[in-house]
Amino acid sequence: MIGGVFIYNHKGEVLISRVYRDDIGRNAVDAFRVNVIHARQQARFPVVNIARTSFFYTKRSNIWLCAVAKQNINAAMVFEFLNKMIDVMQSYFGKISEENVKNNFVLIYELLDEILDFGYPQNSDTGVLKTFITQQGVRPVTREEQTNVTSAVTGQIGWRREGIKYRRNELFLDVIESVNLLMSQQGQVLSTHVAGRVVMKSYLSGMPECKFGINDKITVENRTKTQLDSNNPNNNNTTNPSTTTKTAIAIDDCQFHQCVKLSKFESEHSISFIPPDGEFELMRYRTTKDISLPFRVIPLVREIGRTKMEVKIVVKSNFKPTLIGQKIEIRIPTPPNTCDVQLLCMKGKAKHKSSENAIVWKMKRMGGMKESQLSAEIELLPNDKKKWNRPPISMSFEVPFAPSGFKVRYLKVFEHKLNYSDSETIKWVRYIGKSGLYETRC
């Protein structure tokens, strides 16, 4: 169980300190500062153990968030909690910065009291929290509201209150994927995977029940099977796997928001749920097979003597010509003994950032099936001591499709009491493919 939560600024001064359990002493706050924040070597592990106490921490824009525990607790749970806490704080007061934390410390203590009880994580849903932790100071609460809050917190559907009404029933669905890649010099894919999220923003009246369909391999196969079975009950052998594999994808693992009825998912493989009001993350998934890589980087590095190096980079976009990739940035590391860099590129802007030891090449947008080139001449100061082990070239981008091939097949809304039909709700679906760690060795 989490023994306490501390928040520090970049200098290691304590901004927030909340201790939940007696086994965490006062010196734990200092121990973390001394051993991690002020450590000589930069700490490389997200969990450190100092004097039999575990410290789990993350850093968000110069703010250290640290959870401590004396017991052997589930580290993944702690990090999930820390990230959730960041989300909650962000939704309350925007960007996490020293200034904001200082200005809202009363609120943060209040939140910490609510989302952790004796070290056990409680309801951390922003929507629900906002119903009873407000920034407006104390106002008289009517009896009705009181019961509402109570039922919301204690009831079966803790994430949605009753009596929500919208004039226009609308929902937005974002499929956000991040592609991770490590490619060898010769263009051989060494490792790749996609981590995706389905984020839903719902503005629906009443207590709607939704059903969500995706092109998951198992579901699709089930469906085709049942279809075939119903169409052709006498012949089971005519299922054609080739038609299913084209459109369906293999999801390695996935996880759902608490509102999804897992029992139904297990038995029928259908995703049905009553959504919370507002924005939430419906599911997360991960795929590793059949990923269409949006960009390919072809590096060409030549060392001419001890004082010169020539680098040529070709970027090819590898998606439909009708689509356009955005926010493209390629980062080419330079040796530490660089003195000067001459750059020449056909498209976009390129610059040598000496503070980061890298050439940064930016392009606002790039169409599908195009290619672009950059050449650089790097002058070096002769240095025979250390051999430079070339770090990989990394790239970041945004494309308007899902590189894993993930497709939303349907999203149906049923509301029995209020009687608005599925066809009356307005639905928006958007696919965004982003880069994760997208690297090519050179």
Add this chain to the structure above:
Amino acid sequence: MPTMRGDAMRGLAVFISDIRNCKSREAELRRINKELTNIRQRFRADKTLDGYQKKKYVCKLLFIFLLGHDIDFGYMEAVNLLSSNKYTEKQIGYLFISVIMNSSTEMKQLIIQNIRNDLQSRNPIFINLALQCVANIGDREMAVAFTNDIPRLLISGDTLDAVKQSAALCLLRLHRTSPDSLQLNTEWTARIIHLLNDQHLGVATAAVSLIDALVKRSPDEYKGCINLAVSRLSRIVTSSYTDFQDYTYYFVPAPWLCVKLLRLLQNYPPPDDPSIRSRLNECLDTILNKAQEPLKSKKVQHSNARNAVLFEAINLIIHMDCESSLLVRACNQLGQFLQNRETNLRYLALESMCLLATSEFSHEAVKKHQETVINALKSERDVSVRQRAVDLLYAMCDRSNAQDIVQEMLTYLETADYTIREEMVLKIAILSEKYAVDYKWYLDIMLKLIRIAGDFVSEEVWYRVIQVVVNRNDVQSYAAKIAFEALQAPACHENMVKVAGYILGEYGNLIALDPRSTPLIQFDLLHSKYHLCSPTTRCLILSTYMKFVNLFPEIKHHIQDILRHDSNYRSSDVEIQQRATEYLKLSEVCSPTVLATVLEIMPPYPEKQSPLLVRLKQKKPLMESEGAVEPTSSATTTPVTVYIDDVPKLADTAQQNGLLVSLDTPESNGHYEDSTFSSMTKPATSTVQSNKKFLLKNSDIIFENELIQIGIKGETTKSSMEIELYYGNKSNFNMTNFSSNIICTGELESELRMNMEPTKATIDSRAQIKQSGTIDCLKDFRDLPKMSITFYYNNMPQKIDFSFPIYLNKYIEKATMDSNNFFLRWKNLEKSSQEFQKIFPANFPMIYDDCHQKLEGFGWSSLTGIDVNTENFCGAGIIHTTTQQIGCLYRLEPNKQAKMYRLTIRASRDGVAKRLVELLEDQF
């Protein structure tokens, strides 16, 4: 930069403030990376920079380095700054170099050249900068490079005082870091010594430190300094000489110089020349007088400076140890300090007094302060001071005051600090034994000691008690009586049980007639403690019971019952079980007469050195016992090992009185507790190791017996081999008058040239000394030189002779060549005198890799792909002698079926091939 005024480097200031303002480590790193790229751009070979810019960027690099980042460029620019004419630029250059000096050798040569230029310049500031840099780096190369320049600066007439001062200190530093590489010309000795007379006190102060270091290296060469040091000292201390420039420190004239001079004089015995001697005594007298004067200032610095000089003077007085009046005065002075309020002063006074107590002149004077010291022991708050007080009490103890002191120490022991208790116990034990007039008193004290501080009584102490009792007939019955009484206490320490058990077992019969201590009562009393003891003590008590069986047959049954008891007879402890079983059988089977023989009273112990002193020395390696300056052994000596004594009666027993050595009686010969030790007492026999390992390796043990082990390490370059010999003393006694010689006889004299440095004369017990030297090969040789070692071990002269294993192959250098070349040379050496062939059976398993390794170890190459048959070995080498080089080629053909080898060697010089075959034939 024309716009810049002065030396304020704005760029540097901005950079530093940028770094200071960085919010995070990452931001700092980014800023540094940016700056490094910028500097690299500036330092590119094709750009020219003016001195100011160079200085600025070098400064930035230095700052980055000090922040903990690696710097791998900019050295060249820094070295360039050295040749600048501006002070600030030169200074930054030197700063950079002395902070980051790890670059390559070529850079080092350049730096050394630059420093040399500065040393020879006319500008004293530049010279000082260079000297500072040399001292800061202070490594071997610097010492070698400037071995002439710096002394020249020091002694030349036209150098400034400040430069001379720096030169002296720089030379001192080089001397400290690499004394062997700094060769000082002997012609300069006199002039260096004369620096003591320098007008400038600063120069003299710096020079004294240097001379002190040099004196430690070669005392005879610098003997002249005594004179000058004394006269300088007397000028400062006695005369009314007032021109001390700025060297009067809180009313004390030149305290540092005084202290250093006094310390310098401690390197030599008291001066022989009566005039100098009287002058020195006068100085010391004056210093002691001055200590009596009232303080001139209340400031602590004044008293500190005055006391520093005073204590150093007292140290010198103690060192000279010949002026009784001075010693007594020093002692009185220290006596005053004993009551001083300052803890440090009390500590120092006690420490110095400890030394004074060992001098025959001042021993009596020290004794006057016994009361004060005992008071200090009782009332002092600081534990370290109390410890000193104990040391002093130990040192001042003699026959007249022994009883008092021992009594006081015993009283103090009850409240003493735990950390010093064990040492105190040892000291009490030693003193009470050494000055015992009446052994009853001794036994009383010892038993009291065990009672008071049982936990801190080490094994040696109670062993010793038993030894004394066993060896003195007159106290045995008294011992039995008081041991019995001590045992009657309701709670007694285990050590007490051990002592009492042993004594009752031996001499219980002497008190058995007393109705209060009949055999049964003795036995019951002892047995009531039995179950509370550890297994080792139980073993001892079982032996006592067995002795009882012999002494008192009437309680035999009781004892047999106990031996038969399950807790003994079937004890989980093997030793107890064995003793119970064997003793039981012994008591059942043997007749009383046999028993009486077997269980006879222990004969007296033979002995030379008290185990207690050994133990005390182990505990406190710096402790000076009884004034003798015996080097101490750090090895763990068990008390039993000192029983070994094969040379009785050699020590002059007449001179020494007291119990410690009086045990050394002739009757003691022949008894050993354990048979394993008797094997060690045979006269030293030599076991030469003749396995010729040194033939194929670079190091080996060339000789070993029970007393000494000799190791060798050698490394050859061309015709000269640097060897190091290690002599290890394996015994518990020091070896004195040690000398070793390598003798070349006959032809060998013209073939080898030995150049060994002399060894130390003494090897401490369990210590090792090193002897290094070179052996040059003048011509090829066959015979081995003789090595002869002589030393005194335990006052017995010992001599060891053996062949010194240096072989011709040590001078072989590897040669590699291809197949054609090899056979061309092979054919060239076809005269019958040049070739030698031998077929011999294999001694070892015929493994290819082993052979390969041995051949490589032999010195020459083992080439692959020369011979058609891959099983065969071929190779070549060159023997270097000072007169000629001898090429040699070999072929080694193994025959696995027959388990034989054929070795063929051809060498360009006649006879060499045969010698090499002889060396190599029994190695495969």
